[in-house]
Amino acid sequence: MKFLAIAAFIGTVAVPLASAYPVEDEFVDCYSGPDTTYDVEEVYPAGDEINVTCQIAGESVDSAETWFKTQDGCYVQDVYVHTGNETITPAICSSDDDSSDSNNSTITARAIVGRADVGSPIKDDYPSAYKSQCGGVDPWRYYKCQCVSFAAFRINKRLNIKFTNSYKGQAWGNAKTWYNAAKKAGVKANNTPKPGAIAWTDKGSAGHVAWVAKVSGDKVTVEEYNWNNPKRYGKRTVAKSSFKKYIHLK
Incomplete structure (x- = not known):
């Protein structure tokens, strides 16, 4: 180059x-x-x-x-x-x-991720090999086809950050603990979504994380795994207040 x-x-x-x-x-x-x-x-x-x-x-x-x-x-x-x-x-x-x-x-x-427009394209690009082995452990030490695995995949591929379950010395665990792990790791988290951020909520037994693809006013379009479609890809546009925090790894 x-x-x-x-x-x-x-x-x-x-x-x-x-x-x-x-x-x-x-x-x-x-x-x-x-x-x-x-x-x-x-x-x-x-x-x-x-x-x-x-x-x-x-x-x-x-x-x-x-x-x-x-x-x-x-x-x-x-x-x-x-x-x-x-x-x-x-x-x-x-x-x-x-x-x-x-x-x-x-x-x-040559696409090198981590640019300003990290949200596009909006599509299921999660590796086919992972989809065919749901339940196995992915390279980032999460179970494949879970929301955290998809989020970790996007962080690595589109933000070009070597994120794992132990990023910056913290055990990120399931989705419910991602916000606390981000705070301990010194990763910015706030109420402002932007493409490439991780939308986070602690609702449910394990919480949920999703990839922010697009922001339009008070609406946010997210991509995710294992939400309405068990162990499958989905996308939806919701009020940005639907998530408690947005984690900005980059």
Whole structure:
């Protein structure tokens, strides 16, 4: 991965087609502008090859400000594109966003989670191997197909945090104890939901946790396992007050 400074790209440099590279995660969002506040226009699955037409400075993500414009007319951040050890030098996007066809290069999209828009896509991406072995222990020391297992999966995959049942020296246990574990671990928890947060309640014998996918006013859309569908995926939009706290691991 090359973190490329905009100043290094001034001038026209011919770029050969790059080979396909290994992809570690599952998707990367492509925005209508070089900032995560813009609408998501495309979602590239892992392994998709995308045509990069030009580059532009935009919102800083993981200390990098370079964004690439794709053949679809939307923008992906440099840190989500895997180019191996090769340097790609597409032309600077012009002020009217016209791209330079002479400097196209083909690269492979690489989704690195932990970006601002961690809520999307809203879908059941829990590994099929876990679904077929409900009751077994997952890599994060939870029972598969439970709400805590799905939450731990999303924290690892989309927030890029190595979360386990003993994160930061605390025994997180079942869902009911997650809020207390977060406080002891110094993890922020409050009444404000945002995409990528963990919605928490201590209702029921074991409590419940869910992944916050979207926030609209006083409504929150969550994804979860083992709520209305025993040991299965579900999603719902409810009042944000339906949960007692929101745990922000990132």
